[in-house]
Amino acid sequence: MMEIKTPVSATLSPEQISAIQDTVSRCKAVKGGLQPALHAVQGICGNWLPLEALRLISEGMDIPYAYLYGVMSFYTMFSPTPRGKYIIRMCESPPCHIQGADNLLEVLKGELGIKVGETTADGLFTLEQTACLGVCEVSPAMQINEVVHGRLTAERVKNILADYRAGKAPDFRQLPRTTNPLSDYPPSPDEVSLFQNVDQIDPMSLDAYLARGGYEALKKALDQTQVEVINVVKESGLRGRGGAGFPTGLKWSFTQPSPVTPKYIICNADEGEPGTIKDRYLMEGDPHRVLEGMAIGGYAVGASVGYIYCRGEYYLSMHRLQNAINAAVAKNLLGDNIMGTGFCFHIQIQTGGGSYVCGEETALIESIQGERGNPRVKPPFPGQVGVWYKPTIVNNVESWASVPSIIAQGADWYKAKGTEDSKGTKIFQLTGHVNTPGVVEANMGLPLSTLIDQIGGGCRQGKQIKAVQPGGAACGFITPEHLNTPLEYAAMSKVGGAVGSGTMLVMDDTVCVIDVVKCLLSFFQHESCGFCLPCRRGTRVLYELICKVAAGKATQADLDRMLTLSKTMVDSANCALGWSPYSFLKTTMERFKDEYDAHLAGSCPLGVCKAEEPSH
Ligand SMILES: Cc1cc2nc3c(=O)[nH]c(=O)nc-3n(C[C@H](O)[C@H](O)[C@H](O)COP(=O)(O)O)c2cc1C
Ligand code: SF4
Numbered sequence: 044m045m046e047i048k049t050p051v052s053a054t055l056s057p058e059q060i061s062a063i064q065d066t067v068s069r070c071k072a073v074k075g076g077l078q079p080a081l082h083a084v085q086g087i088c089g090n091w092l093p094l095e096a097l098r099l100i101s102e103g104m105d106i107p108y109a110y111l112y113g114v115m116s117f118y119t120m121f122s123p124t125p126r127g128k129y130i131i132r133m134c135e136s137p138p139c140h141i142q143g144a145d146n147l148l149e150v151l152k153g154e155l156g157i158k159v160g161e162t163t164a165d166g167l168f169t170l171e172q173t174a175c176l177g178v179c180e181v182s183p184a185m186q187i188n189e190v191v192h193g194r195l196t197a198e199r200v201k202n203i204l205a206d207y208r209a210g211k212a213p214d215f216r217q218l219p220r221t222t223n224p225l226s227d228y229p230p231s232p233d234e235v236s237l238f239q240n241v242d243q244i245d246p247m248s249l250d251a252y253l254a255r256g257g258y259e260a261l262k263k264a265l266d267q268t269q270v271e272v273i274n275v276v277k278e279s280g281l282r283g284r285g286g287a288g289f290p291t292g293l294k295w296s297f298t299q300p301s302p303v304t305p306k307y308i309i310c311n312a313d314e315g316e317p318g319t320i321k322d323r324y325l326m327e328g329d330p331h332r333v334l335e336g337m338a339i340g341g342y343a344v345g346a347s348v349g350y351i352y353c354r355g356e357y358y359l360s361m362h363r364l365q366n367a368i369n370a371a372v373a374k375n376l377l378g379d380n381i382m383g384t385g386f387c388f389h390i391q392i393q394t395g396g397g398s399y400v401c402g403e404e405t406a407l408i409e410s411i412q413g414e415r416g417n418p419r420v421k422p423p424f425p426g427q428v429g430v431w432y433k434p435t436i437v438n439n440v441e442s443w444a445s446v447p448s449i450i451a452q453g454a455d456w457y458k459a460k461g462t463e464d465s466k467g468t469k470i471f472q473l474t475g476h477v478n479t480p481g482v483v484e485a486n487m488g489l490p491l492s493t494l495i496d497q498i499g500g501g502c503r504q505g506k507q508i509k510a511v512q513p514g515g516a517a518c519g520f521i522t523p524e525h526l527n528t529p530l531e532y533a534a535m536s537k538v539g540g541a542v543g544s545g546t547m548l549v550m551d552d553t554v555c556v557i558d559v560v561k562c563l564l565s566f567f568q569h570e571s572c573g574f575c576l577p578c579r580r581g582t583r584v585l586y587e588l589i590c591k592v593a594a595g596k597a598t599q600a601d602l603d604r605m606l607t608l609s610k611t612m613v614d615s616a617n618c619a620l621g622w623s624p625y626s627f628l629k630t631t632m633e634r635f636k637d638e639y640d641a642h643l644a645g646s647c648p649l650g651v652c653k654a655e656e657p658s659h
């Protein structure tokens with residue numbers, strides 16, 4: 044649920060007013076320019092949007108103030124109240140939560156002498172809590188302006204603050220490039236396609252990408268008909284890697300024949316699912332692969348514009364993608380009349396504003412159009428009515444990045460990997476209590492136990508695994524008896540889990556399942572966009588009830604109500620966010636009944652849960 048903040052007045056300097064006016068007139072000329080204007084003006088005003096700046100945007104863009112407020116207040120990255128020079132965003136999502144994020148927040152509060160949402164008296168720091176920052180391999184983590192700081196301990200937090208106080212803030216562009224803690228795996232080079240360049244070439248160099256066969260797949264696609272290209276992707280068996288697993292070629296084949304023009308394609312780089320970090324590795328480590336996949340898709344469906352909707356916290360990804368776009372345009376690999384073929388394809392980056400639901404494809408489309416990110420009622424689906432109400436293909440970053448190798452090496456090469464049910468390779472992410480968290484590309488069908496034990500080095504400090512939440516925050520919990528399940532769509536769903544985005548949250552026996560469920564429900568009630576009643580009210584009621592369970596004050600009737608309510612949300616909520624709590628409530632209540640019962644009897648067996656009022 045969003046907070047209602049009253050905008051604060053400030054005196055803007057003549058330089059600031061003129062910079063705002065310039066920005067506003069530039070953004071007014073661009074379709075969907077409101078969010079870019081809000082981001083840019085917030086930068087001009089020093090991390091927040093004073094009332095006077097909001098009025099200048101409203102007047103300059105001819106947008107009613109109430110409408111502007113509606114959009115601005117939807118996105119957590121915008122603030123109409125003053126913030127400090129440095130905004131500290133401490134992650135509170137499960138992978139960080141189970142690794143001590145709460146204690147570190149207390150350290151931050153103590154060191155800064157402020158509460159969450161406040162700014163230090165010297166105007167240097169504002170403290171915020173946030174959902175997953177997309178760096179869970181280094182949990183617990185926080186972000187200070189553009190820079191992520193991971194593997195936090197109390198001492199590290201203090202040292203980092205001291206550096207910022209001493210004026211030693213790092214430049215995010217100068218940070219070491221992506222390193223993958225699991226890069227020793229897999230043993231067979233045949234399994235690597237998505238990651239073949241990650242950590243191997245300079246992601247800022249187009250020449251390095253070209254030297255490894257880059258853009259050859261685009262050349263090959265442009266020699267084929269649109270239908271031929273789509274058929275290769277269809278035959279490969281590639282299924283969307285954003286979570287739902289919809290067949291990619293089939294999706295394209297619905298849109299390609301439509302006579303409605305123009306058509307668009309979108310790369311969904313919102314990556315807000317807690318525990319999901321793979322798209323960042325691709326964008327930071329091999330940005331041209333994503334662009335090449337998009338250009339092939341644009342050609343196949345007949346689109347000449349592609350958007351990359353990237354989550355606002357991924358500064359380095361956007362920096363490298365923009366550099367790659369500029370270089371590809373300069374070499375005529377993107378832009379007008381690509382390689383003399385007559386095909387034109389332009390790619391534009393749109394920055395998200397800190398809203399998880401904007402990863403849902405229709406919410407994302409609304410957001411690109413400069414609106415609040417409320418998911419649309421479906422059907423119609425984006426393939427028929429998408430951005431600017433035109434046919435639009437939305438695919439995840441990893442789906443786009445899979446396309447160049449499929450075109451270059453053929454459908455047979457791709458579908459020979461993986462299993463009958465799930466073809467190809469996939470990026471899996473291990474987070475939580477494993478010795479080596481991180482990302483790895485492997486064939487679909489890899490047993491989960493191999494991922495955890497052989498690749499991730501097993502449960503940390505020799506402890507026992509208590510539960511795994513595979514697929515993402517919306518998925519069910521599985522237990523040690525399910526660890527031999529192959530990571531493929533059907534098998535995972537049979538045991539009550541999911542492949543989802545490919546993230547696997549491993550929890551050892553120090554974790555209280557009720558506490559993790561509370562953390563998940565806090566996330567969903569916060570991220571509900573409020574558009575439909577079952578989710579707007581339902582996520583809040585579920586969160587209040589789990590707080591009652593955690594406090595040892597609930598009854599069996601409360602648990603029954605949680606299940607009934609979450610099932611009603613599956614049947615009646617407008618989008619999959621509202622359907623999410625049911626799976627993890629059902630599986631945890633079935634599989635961790637003793638733990639729920641102990642809380643009903645008044646105590647948390649592990650002493651983790653505290654009796655506290657529901658927050659935000
Ligand atoms: C609440 C919510 C958040 C989502 N977030 C993402 C996301 O961050 N990235 C993504 O690719 N898909 C996300 N999705 C799924 C998209 O709606 C869509 O199915 C996907 O982008 C399609 O691409 P694919 O077919 O390549 O997977 C989300 C869905 C929901 C309901
Ligand atoms: S289910 Fe939740 S997030 Fe989805 S439209 Fe309804 S209120 Fe918004």
Ligand code: FES
Pocket residue numbers: 134135136137138139140174175176177178179182183184317318319
């Ligand atoms: S960075 Fe904290 S959960 Fe992902």
